[in-house]
Amino acid sequence: MKRIPPSRKLRQAFEETLQGYETELHPLDVFVKLGARYMLQVALEQEVEDFLGRAHYQRGQRRCQGWRNGYESGKVTIAEGFLEIALPRVRETEEPFHSRLSPLLKEGSDALGRLVKEMYVRGLSTRDVEGMFIEALGQQILSRSGVSRITSRLQKDFDSWRKRDLSQLKVVYLFLDAVYLALRQGTKEKEGVLCAYGILENGKKVLLHLALGGRESYDSWLSFLHDMIARGLNEPLLVISDKNKALRRVAREVFPHAFKQPCLAHKMRNILCKLPKKAQKEMKPLVHRMFYAGSYEEGLKRGQELIARFKGNYTSAMECLEEDLKECLTYLRFPEAHWRAIRTTNMLERTFGEGKRRTKVIPRFPTESSGLRLLYASLITASRSWHGVKMTPDIWWELEILRKEAFGEQSLIIEREAAVV
Known part of the structure; x- marks a missing residue:
């Protein structure tokens, strides 16, 4: 039986939150933690995909020898507290796989915390995310194609909420x-x-x-x-x-x-x-x-x-x-x-007031979608307390x-x- 990557489980939980399914109340810090955890997990799994040259359970010609070998638990500290993550492992590779991201996760980093939150909430362009990885970690961790795949997932999360079925809501x-x-x-x-x-x-x-x-x-x-x-x-x-x-x-x-x-x-x-x-x-x-x-x-x-x-x-x-x-x-x-x-x-x-307060922190946005996404994150979170x-x-x-x-x-x-x- 195929193992489901941790990022998919996190995304499912996150989409349930986005679509208004029955959950506990989420103040903004908890909401951001969920998004940050999801984006970090995606980045870790993308790093392995770049190393092996293939996606999870992808068959066909391999660029290099090696296999995914499960995960080990880990934690990273950001301003909102601890994030539980799953660190990917690989085996039978020609060269040992050393994640350049995981040591920094264990140490914790304010810049890293800003990175994952802004990646989710702002929906930055591929170039923006590349620059933020370098700013936070001192080097480029993921390939440009890997970063591009991450940024495309951000838009999909927001779009899934905007396109969801409303017929069951009376x-x-x-x-x-x-x-x-x-x-x-x-x-x-x-x-x-x-x-x-x-x-x-x-x-x-x-x-x-x-x-x-x-x-x-x-x-x-x-x-x-x-x-x-x-x-x-x-x-x-x-x-x-x-x-x-x-x-x-x-x-x-x-x-x-x-x-x-x-x-x-x-x-x-x-x-x-x-x-x-x-x-x-x-x-x-x-x-x-x-x-x-x-x-x-x-x-x-x-x-x-x-x-x-x-x-x-x-x-x-x-x-x-x-x-x-x-x-x-x-x-x-x-x-x-x-x-x-x-x-x-x-x-x-009143809810718009929260959105206005948060958009003032980032006065202008690179795209209209990123501005909408920040306002959306504020509104959907505030709606949990209605x-x-x-x-x-x-x-x-x-x-x-x-x-x-x-x-x-x-x-x-x-x-x-x-x-x-």
């Missing part, structure tokens, strides 16, 4: 937002990074998609949503989004039956910015009282009274409120236990009533699965 609430980051070398221009996460029928929250979106154009958002639909995303019951007009237009076209909820935090800022500074202090608690009413009917009543009272003096602000007043209060029609979770996209913005929402039989029943209103008699019955609180 999304009830879909959140859409964007963040602007300076991603490319040679320019100060910031680009929109589009992001989507969902709350599923079992109450879990999951990061769904991440992509460049230019200036958040209609076409960018349309392509973004069509990508998820092509991978099996169902039409959600409620779409929560920011103020972007192109996004809201696309959401109505792509998800015509779903309820729509503008982010109330964005809406509050839009209203207040249309008021004189002195009036903002008076208006904010009044709008807040209307947005956070105890029921949809009460919120609508307060909103209409507010508009009638102030439209003469603050026309622009009240027109901003009036244009989508009913949609702003949509969340109040949903189960009260979910109100806090579905009235804003604040969780995405708390789910409560799902009970009563809540399921409320959602089913709304689902039938939105989708008619052809609606799907919500699955009665175990809830995650």
Whole structure:
């Protein structure tokens, strides 16, 4: 029976993390350790492949005599702690195999720790990785073709997440937002990074998609949503989004039956910015009282009274409120236990804050993929700490009533699965 190389086992574990399978919570340091361990193992196995001139279990003509002979356990120290690795062994070679990488792993190296983390998170080019091996170890350890194979694996890891099947994720609430980051070398221009996460029928929250979106154009958002639909995303019951007009237009076209909820935090800022500074202090608690009413009917009543009272003096602000007043209060029609979770996209913005903080450490990226990969690493890790929402039989029943209103008699019955609180 063939032995599976340790790197394949690590990659399988890592891909399960990337695809959102059930795992323990992973703070960023643990997440990076997993990626670092995987990349180190790949480098060690690639060193043996370069020495023997053939891949694992590859048959055919051999460049030199010798066989792989299992592994011995080893550890390497980086800033985040110890990494367990498997050191490859070979036998029956014309010349003894001496790994130039393993002695440095045993001693530990700050430069080496930076090397493996940046290899994974940044997705450097072949030339970048070659230079970092020399910087960290004082010499080139792997062949250029070996380094090239490592860098190609980095892209595959990220792509596997972006292309994964979404048909098994029954999304009830879909959140859409964007963040602007300076991603490319040679320019100060910031680009929109589009992001989507969902709350599923079992109450879990999951990061769904991440992509460049230019200036958040209609076409960018349309392509973004069509990508998820092509991978099996169902039409959600409620779409929560920011103020972007192109996004809201696309959401109505792509998800015509779903309820729509503008982010109330964005809406509050839009209203207040249309008021004189002195009036903002008076208006904010009044709008807040209307947005956070105890029921949809009460919120609508307060909103209409507010508009009638102030439209003469603050026309622009009240027109901003009036244009989508009913949609702003949509969340109040949903189960009260979910109100806090579905009235804003604040969780995405807080998560984006972590991504922004990390991208500032590396102000520009060699490629757009490397910038996306760093933001992705931050977001997927932060998503591990997201708390789910409560799902009970009563809540399921409320959602089913709304689902039938939105989708008619052809609606799907919500699955009665175990809830995650």
